[in-house]
Amino acid sequence: MSNTAPLRPQPAASEHPPLKARNVAFDWADTPLHWIPGDPFSTHTINVLHLLLPAGERWFVHVYKQVLPHIRDPRLRADVIGFIGQEAMHSQAHDEVLPHLKAQGLDPAPYTAQVDWLFEKLLGDRTLPPGRPRRWWLLERVALVAAIEHYTAFLGDWVLNARALDARGADPTMLDLLRWHGAEEVEHRSVAFDLFVHLDGGYRRRVRTWATAFTALVFLWQRGTRFFLANDPSPDVGRASFREFVRAGRRGVLPTAGAMARSIPQYLSRTYHPSHYGSTEQAMAYLAASPAATAAEARTTGGA
Ligand SMILES: [Fe+2]
Numbered sequence: 082m083s084n085t086a087p088l089r090p091q092p093a094a095s096e097h098p099p100l101k102a103r104n105v106a107f108d109w110a111d112t113p114l115h116w117i118p119g120d121p122f123s124t125h126t127i128n129v130l131h132l133l134l135p136a137g138e139r140w141f142v143h144v145y146k147q148v149l150p151h152i153r154d155p156r157l158r159a160d161v162i163g164f165i166g167q168e169a170m171h172s173q174a175h176d177e178v179l180p181h182l183k184a185q186g187l188d189p190a191p192y193t194a195q196v197d198w199l200f201e202k203l204l205g206d207r208t209l210p211p212g213r214p215r216r217w218w219l220l221e222r223v224a225l226v227a228a229i230e231h232y233t234a235f236l237g238d239w240v241l242n243a244r245a246l247d248a249r250g251a252d253p254t255m256l257d258l259l260r261w262h263g264a265e266e267v268e269h270r271s272v273a274f275d276l277f278v279h280l281d282g283g284y285r286r287r288v289r290t291w292a293t294a295f296t297a298l299v300f301l302w303q304r305g306t307r308f309f310l311a312n313d314p315s316p317d318v319g320r321a322s323f324r325e326f327v328r329a330g331r332r333g334v335l336p337t338a339g340a341m342a343r344s345i346p347q348y349l350s351r352t353y354h355p356s357h358y359g360s361t362e363q364a365m366a367y368l369a370a371s372p373a374a375t376a377a378e379a380r381t382t383g384g385a
């Protein structure tokens with residue numbers, strides 16, 4: 082169906098343990114609207130995750146449930162099932178931030194309605210005849226998930242190492258949400274790409290779907306940040322601009338433009354494999370110490 086790359090992606094030696102969903106819960110009562118103190122731009126740039134991920138990760142789960150019957154490798158199948166459990170929990174955890182934003186005067190509904198439409202209608206199931214057209218659309222979406230997961234792993238690795246957020250007094254509950262999620266993204270970073278390679282792996286499809294995913298993410302992200310800043314009830318929150326983004330990257334409270342630019346040739350390299358980026362050990366260490374993850378573990382082992 083697609084061209085085959087002469088060089089095959091090879092995973093790094095390190096392996097992840099069996100994937101499991103951690104049934105976390107967060108209490109948002111004490112989290113201020115600007116949870117990075119005095120920095121509404123960076124706060125809202127990161128807050129865009131709460132707009133995109135509930136619908137986006139629900140869509141991952143929807144697509145992957147359709148893919149399960151096509152997986153011939155039992156180990157990959159187990160990884161995909163673990164991935165589905167983790168992404169469903171991520172979607173729910175970010176969704177639960179939205180009522181808190183609304184209570185603080187920032188109603189996200191006008192934006193999330195558009196994101197819901199994008200994932201449920203534009204990227205949803207289409208009435209296609211069985212056979213090649215239906216399989217083509219499924220493979221296209223599997224490749225899109227792999228491209229998006231390159232960025233969730235990138236962001237997960239970034240937030241695990243973003244010490245400037247601690248130094249600037251970022252809210253500990255929001256940091257724990259972001260780092261618990263980020264750590265699980267690093268933990269399962271190879272699953273979507275391995276699935277794509279297992280089912281297709283065509284290089285042209287990888288490039289095409291990366292271009293679609295990257296363009297959509299940049300568009301949705303800058304639009305989401307502008308939406309939040311325009312509707313923030315606080316005075317003098319400023320405006321979104323690329324210059325502000327570059328400055329926040331220099332302060333260490335957002336990823337740098339340079340790191341984002343470098344992520345592009347990484348994914349487009351014919352020898353790319355997600356296991357070469359990020360640290361499973363660091364992710365597991367965070368999950369062993371995360372307040373939300375350890376409370377979830379205690380509830381599980383306590384038989385709750
Ligand atoms: Fe996730």
Ligand SMILES: [Fe+2]
Binds near residue numbers: 168266269
């Ligand atoms: Fe993920």
